[in-house]
Amino acid sequence: MDTINLDRTDRRILHELQKNGAIANTELAERVGLSPSPCARRVKALQEAGIILDTVALLDAKKLGLNLTAIVSISMDRHTPDRFENFEAKVSAFEEVLECYLITGQSADYMLKVVVKDMDDYQQFLLGKLTRLTGVTGVHSSFVMRRIIDSTALPVS
Structure with missing residues (x-):
């Protein structure tokens, strides 16, 4: 399996999504310095590349x-x-x-x-x-x- 090269913006998106997978795209875009459409495209590309596997709710045991x-x-x-x-x-x-x-x-x-x-x-x-x-x-x-x-x-x- 090949490692996928990520740029700084991709890494910031991944960082934010790991903190809060339910973040609204508009807020995510603002946090990473993009407008909403390019941000959504990048998230979709990260999903299609298999980097983002799923979005889940973490429960308090x-x-x-x-x-x-x-x-x-x-x-x-x-x-x-x-x-x-x-x-x-x-x-x-x-x-x-x-x-x-x-x-x-x-x-x-x-x-x-x-x-x-x-x-x-x-x-x-x-x-x-x-x-x-x-x-x-x-x-x-x-x-x-x-x-x-x-x-x-x-x-x-």
Whole structure:
């Protein structure tokens, strides 16, 4: 996949959209120093280029009663494409899993970010779903005490 060259205005647009994806085009245009029509064209071009993937609403987990975040390391019994594909398909269906990464440099094969209500919910998730997946041989859970940096914004400067 080729890297797309962005000019200063494109980067400013991306920066503003990452702060507020629901910003009106007229306000965005004003903030980046364009008139509304060229601004809208640039945003559309960034979408078509696949740089802007989607616009979403970020929710407050605590206000939804989701008070426990776990970082979970998963070890697999075999390192085969079929085993990994099966695990990834199953874990993708779990609404508690916000992120899943195939990793290297650790004793684990996968790293998950899991959000649940409390420790009881985590235990149900762990014993009722995660450890029942074919090939899972090890699970190591760490629990987030405090979020220091919690950002979805990518560096675009």
